Amino acid sequence: MKEKHMNKTIKGIAAPLSLANIDTDVIMPKRFLITITREGLADGTFADLRFDSTGEKRPEFILNKAPWAQATILVVGDNFGCGSSREHAVWGMRQLGINACIGTSFAGIFYDNARKNGLALPIVSHEIRDTLLQFARNASSAEISIELDSQTITAGEISASFKMDDATRTSLIEGRDDTLDTLKYAGAIYDFETRLGNKMRISVIK
């Protein structure tokens, strides 16, 4: 494991996306899921919000407007990322250049997927979120800074703390690989299997 503790700050233009219950079908429509790689998903991200049915950009959508077309942070509505487990939603957001989403609540699978891909999801109160939405709507002030170590968000005059569990925060800061990390505990897994014996040990019939 990397011993070095980086002080990770995420900084950038924030775009407001206030709708509640934005699900992963909206973040990454299914037609982009027919793929066996992780790449090439930037165009699919929020595709039906960004483009009309002829493929033209919808000028009224926030991520198509200056300065938010350059956004690296989103301030989002409640229960963001609900629905399907597709990690493609997170891959696409990362490929579009999004580094963080600030919200009040995230769906569980989306939250875990985000952590695995370096997408930070700071959780704040409804009040703070609404204040940040307001802040992000103002084109001249839209830059927000998120400091992971101290768990603070700074936006102009606003300074607020956010919630993030320790494991997720450490993982984001260290950028570690969970699979390789877990294999260091192979001994404990073997021990568990020995204790388990034949209980629950299925052998799927081929």
Added chain:
Amino acid sequence: MTKTLYDKLVDAHKVCDLPDGDMLIYVDFHIMNEYTSPQAFSGMESKGLKVWRPEAHLSVVDHVNATRSVEAPDAQSKLLIDNLEKNCITHEIAFYGLGDLRQGIEHVIVPEQGLVVPGMLIACGDSHTTTYGAFGALGFGIGTSEVEHVLATQTLRYKRMKTMRVTIEGETTLGVTAKDIIMKVVQVVGAGGANGFAVEFAGSAIRALGMAGRMTVCNMAVELGARAALIAADEITEAALKDHPHSGQFVFKGESWASDPESVFDEEFTISGTNIEPLITWGTSPDQSISITANVPSALDYVSPKAKMALERSLQYMGLTEGQSAQSIKIDTAFIGSCTNSRIEDLREAAKILEGRQVAKGVEAIVVPGSAMTRMKAEAEGLRGIFEAAGFEWRPEAGCSMCLAMNDDIAMDGERVASSTNRNFEGRQGRGARTHLMSPAMVAAAAVTGHLVDVRNFR
């Protein structure tokens, strides 16, 4: 010390604590499909890793396949299917592909094959893995990076969730199904109301359900944001575990997979079963539902400007006017299928409504049995004949089909679907498609009248 069922399941699978606050939990059984697994295999291979325990995994094709025939709908879908088969051959993992009599929607075939028993921990790269909670097992959905993690380590990093109990007390009335029960729960608790919680369903209305109904309830618990749904194992569960292909592999030790009496939950909800009516969704989130006898909400029903705006957006997408009656909503398509409601019990309920009746003119009606075994059973029972005589199209192959429209069953822009599925999100059944969720019997009734209608008028 008293323990909830959830805590018993987590404790039974805990391998060790990790220094950062996570724990490692052991995954007894893991299921994969063709669209959330490819990058997990390639990720593992690029790190030079092997599958930890190949016999503990099953792969099945269900999301992209056409249901009209065993052919893949197009070249890209075929690539996904072939890729899964190739990965399974390389890593010696069981693969139930197209044409296999064990194939079908993952959450339908797993119980059918006897691969879920009380006390198990099951993971799958699909959010509706909560379904297995119906058996007193801990099932939850994972992302592709976690699929890689399970393949390579047979474990997952895990954080214990908070617990919620939803008690539905009192017998439901005739015409009210498991689907209506869970739609009511989603309406009361809210989409996202159970984010961060494992939800246990209890009460006489739940105990009265058979396994199919319990699976419907646990299946849609993810629509509350619940990462896990549970129902205590009882004699109904036990009876359902006999005589499946894998049953012989499990040794039962008489453990009680139920919450201890006096267990304390972080949150509790109680709902009267007697008062639940058949429900339909009118909006674009599963919690936007009303009783079939009610009217679509109007702006007057809401106080906050945000809620008014959300209503307006949903109504506009759905092409509805505020205050219009649920039963005045005309449909173009009726779809019976999905891991929520495509089991034999669901098909029987729908067939009862369709027997001796005809699908309304102009309505396209499709039924996709959840698995090859379900289809064969339904055909043997004569259900296929009833569906076809009524004017339903009976699909010969099983799959998710129009539940998420990743194959060639796509609803058109503006097309209105009465659907036995679990999600009514914008674009879920096709770009611009309008989905109304309801029970399979309600879909059948809507197909017959051409508009949403109270199924209780049909009995």
